[in-house]
Amino acid sequence: MFISLIISAIADGLIWAVLGIGLYLTYRILKFPDLTTEGSFPLGSAVAVTAIVSGVSPILSMGLAVLAGMGAGLVTGLLYTKGKVPVILAGILVMTGLHSVILFIMQRPNLSLLNHDRIYYFFQGLPDYYDVVFTGMIVLALLIILLLGFFYTRLGQAFIATGDNEEMARSLGIHTDKMKILGLMISNGIIALAGSLVAQELGYADVNGGTGVIVIGLASLIIGEVLFGNLKLGQRLGAVVIGSILYQLLLLGVIQLGLDTTYIRIYSSVILAICLMIPQIRRSLNLGTLIGKGEKA
């Protein structure tokens, strides 16, 4: 019983790690929190579930979800770079608008996958949760390989430089606006993919499925950084995955302590808040070596 709880937390950690990796592109590389996340995540769920229910294969449905997420990122990117809307506000606008888009796609607030194929059925014979674990690992491996491949192209380097020193990037002839739009598109495509994976695990898509997901994504990212400190790019993505699993285990621990799951969101917020403050706490207490190398801005 306890083992299966752990396995389920690991399974959740793996598929939610996809969200963390999507957020990494904006929050860490481009250096802004993108609130489109809370719209593109349920959008991915809605598109994938609607497509599956209409008879499209799970893999193709997830592809459609990615495209939809990229579209959402494109709108945020255009508002931000061309419309000069502050990026936080641009994200909020798109997130809010997507609520209606999701209702339009599903034609109802909640759509079930009952009796329909899911991506996890590839590993049907396995015991509970192992199907999710394996699917999650395969998706993450593919995602990380693709992303690293992208980062080490000329375009990818221009993208990273844009986040690192925008003024310098522009002075070297890098089209920084295009890079930001590209980053928002890829990020939200990945986040929608995460939405499609989570919806298939839950067995339904909900129009409100995005509330609070940015906290979960950022938590996995920050936990990874707090634990491992300064890493290379590829290792950083791995750290996000480990951070995401640890976060789910932490939540499991909180629930095992007997705390009421009705109030789960505040546990999430508290966990993230503590993780975000760790570098600060460490600095004021001078605990440098106790917790690890720490986060390098």
Added chain:
Amino acid sequence: MSALLELKQLTKIISNQADEDNKILDSVDFTLNEGEFVTVLGGNGAGKSTLFNSITGSTETTGGTVQLNGKNITNWKEEKRAGYISRVFQDPKMGTAPRMTVAENLFLAQLRGKKKTLKPRGLKKQKAGYQELCASIGNGLERHIDTPAGQLSGGQRQSLSLLMATMSRPELLLLDEHTAALDPKTSKRLMQLTDELIKEQRLTCMMITHQMEDALVYGNRLIVMKDGEITLDLNQQEKDQMTLKDLLKLFEEDKLTPTI
């Protein structure tokens, strides 16, 4: 000698809160010939940096035109102009990407003005060349080829910026007090390196400086700016005859009082 850069009636007006117009650049006419190395002097607020920003396109001008190689580039964006014009900033932090390594920074500079495609970067093949390039500076930068630029000393970082600005031979190099933030010794070395690079590659260059001595020693033309106008323009001969004393006197009479 042909004209590389032509500024015609270049004007930049900023309206302040009281709705008073402030002319940062006042109908500047200026022609820069190929191979010239112009030092630019002027007090604070004379419009030197705005002049540079107008040339690179990082600030929008109110009026006038900018021509590069006979082409009107007034409406070109900064990113497009960057293919031809490179720049070194005063702040060592501004010219390099802090989390990217020295080699990665150099690679980005090498792509200046080129299309950023999905071609793999192939950094390993370039490293030997980069190492050689860095070794030519003589401040140990070649030992830090895989170090993030943010961890370099100010002098190393600024010499990296200079290499990045010159490695793909820009048509025009703009130096905006690029040695001002460094200690005197490092500053002097970087200035000598700059001069060598410019001579070696026969670069066309404009250099803002607050060091009157540098303005006289380096370059083959000198201009002085005041209140958004070019008030003095000395060619090589006139510049050679000018002494530091003359220049100081000129500034005193003109009440230009630049910070030395």
